[in-house]
Amino acid sequence: MTRSQQAIxxxxxxxxxxxxxxxxxxxxxxxxxWLAESADHTAAYDAALAxxxxxxxxxxxxxxxxxAPVAVIRPRLRPSRRAxxxxxxxALAAAGVVGAVLLPLTAAPETVYSTGFGERKTVVLEDGxxxxxxxxxxxxxxxxxxxxxxxxxxxxxxxxxxxDPRRPFVIDAGDTRVxxxxxxxxxxxxxxxxxxxxxxxxVEVRPGTADRPTLIRLLPGEGLSHVEGQAGARPRPVAxxxxxxxxxxxxxxxxxxxxxxxxxxxxxxxxxxxxxDAHAAxxxxxxxxIVDRQDAMVARLSSLLPVQATTTPDAVVIRSR
Amino acid sequence: MLRLYAEKRVNxxxxxxxxxxxxxxxxxxxxxxxxxVQAMGEVDAREGGSAxxxxxxxNLMLDRLRSGARASARDEGWRRLxxxxxxxxxxxxxxxxxxxxxxxxxxxxLMAALETLPPREARAFTLxxxxxxxxxxxxxxxxxxxxxVEKHISAALKTLIAKLx
Numbered sequence: 001m002t003r004s005q006q007a008i009x010x011x012x013x014x015x016x017x018x019x020x021x022x023x024x025x026x027x028x029x030x031x032x033x034w035l036a037e038s039a040d041h042t043a044a045y046d047a048a049l050a051x052x053x054x055x056x057x058x059x060x061x062x063x064x065x066x067x068a069p070v071a072v073i074r075p076r077l078r079p080s081r082r083a084x085x086x087x088x089x090x091a092l093a094a095a096g097v098v099g100a101v102l103l104p105l106t107a108a109p110e111t112v113y114s115t116g117f118g119e120r121k122t123v124v125l126e127d128g129x130x131x132x133x134x135x136x137x138x139x140x141x142x143x144x145x146x147x148x149x150x151x152x153x154x155x156x157x158x159x160x161x162x163x164d165p166r167r168p169f170v171i172d173a174g175d176t177r178v179x180x181x182x183x184x185x186x187x188x189x190x191x192x193x194x195x196x197x198x199x200x201x202x203v204e205v206r207p208g209t210a211d212r213p214t215l216i217r218l219l220p221g222e223g224l225s226h227v228e229g230q231a232g233a234r235p236r237p238v239a240x241x242x243x244x245x246x247x248x249x250x251x252x253x254x255x256x257x258x259x260x261x262x263x264x265x266x267x268x269x270x271x272x273x274x275x276x277d278a279h280a281a282x283x284x285x286x287x288x289x290i291v292d293r294q295d296a297m298v299a300r301l302s303s304l305l306p307v308q309a310t311t312t313p314d315a316v317v318i319r320s321r
Numbered sequence: 322m323l324r325l326y327a328e329k330r331v332n333x334x335x336x337x338x339x340x341x342x343x344x345x346x347x348x349x350x351x352x353x354x355x356x357x358v359q360a361m362g363e364v365d366a367r368e369g370g371s372a373x374x375x376x377x378x379x380n381l382m383l384d385r386l387r388s389g390a391r392a393s394a395r396d397e398g399w400r401r402l403x404x405x406x407x408x409x410x411x412x413x414x415x416x417x418x419x420x421x422x423x424x425x426x427x428x429x430x431l432m433a434a435l436e437t438l439p440p441r442e443a444r445a446f447t448l449x450x451x452x453x454x455x456x457x458x459x460x461x462x463x464x465x466x467x468x469x470v471e472k473h474i475s476a477a478l479k480t481l482i483a484k485l486x
Binding site: 005008019020042048 | 471481
């Protein structure tokens, strides 16, 4: 190896080391000292850095612009007066009970936000709080004088709540109530289960609002999962960055069954994925899936797991092979 | 302290250019650091001054990431290719045609060089650089440790730099 090759090799080692999530003072001092050792080192590093940055731009030059800048929607100052009644109303209507909807006459107007297949949305509320909505999600927002209230239907949402101790922010997801004053966290309400993961601040959760719920306080890096109708839940450490990676168009799994992954993908695309056999449903995956085109995602799934896909006009069927 | 800043400035930019994936953003950051250092007034910087500068820059970087003020290096690359920017406003939608051709040729050469790498190196490199996963996410996707990912990426970079001067 020539001297300049050695310098390039060392420069690359430095570059990769500096791109780790955390870099310490000691790293900086050592790096600074290494650069000062010789002009070859600085030249080699600058070359490696330039090369690295050039490559970083690769995909954007070929592909269309970066993943869909999510639409930012600001509610009109005076939201529509359409009083939107969550499941209570639907349940009553389904039961044939008409005109028995009990809403306080002074109820603040409710605004509904929803997303379709593969759609993501950011909603900025009047208090400055932001809600990122994942695909195929529906929420209702109502701001009253003493309370900011959100009802989560079938939805996953990331909340960045503006601080207001006098007006707590309350989220109802099925039988679970989440209460905060100002913090950032993810709530997922899907298929009869509620999961909460906290990024910043303290979040109070009462899983099972109906039946003497116990209050659980979650700190950053903690979360819980709760099955509706069952008793409580226990806080546990969770990988918040992974859970919230859907906001960047990625799905990260650790040992999750294909059935759950298929359910997630079916919120992204109108043409449903179906599991052809029970064995396929139980296959487990750890890995990162980038959300792009359905056929590309299915192809990647089949390279990660022993499955094959058959596309019919109205569905994609996945079978074990 | 200002003298120490002047001495360390270039190397700080080098370090943060790696972390932010953009030399322009690193320049920006280190410029902000200058304002902070200036505001500190006369400080005896003989001991631990260099480490202090790094800590301050690191905090500035975290503030920036948190405030979301930072457009990603990828977006920046896209804009740079899409057209010139004047006073923060994009003025043209289309890049000069020969720039695009040159960029594409260069990219095609890089892709061809990628093909010649050992498969795991190529995969780690592709996931990290082209698909934008972090080292940790690349490790999960490949089912290997983070340190192996770093080794694969280092090895790939060394080969590619040698092949494509």
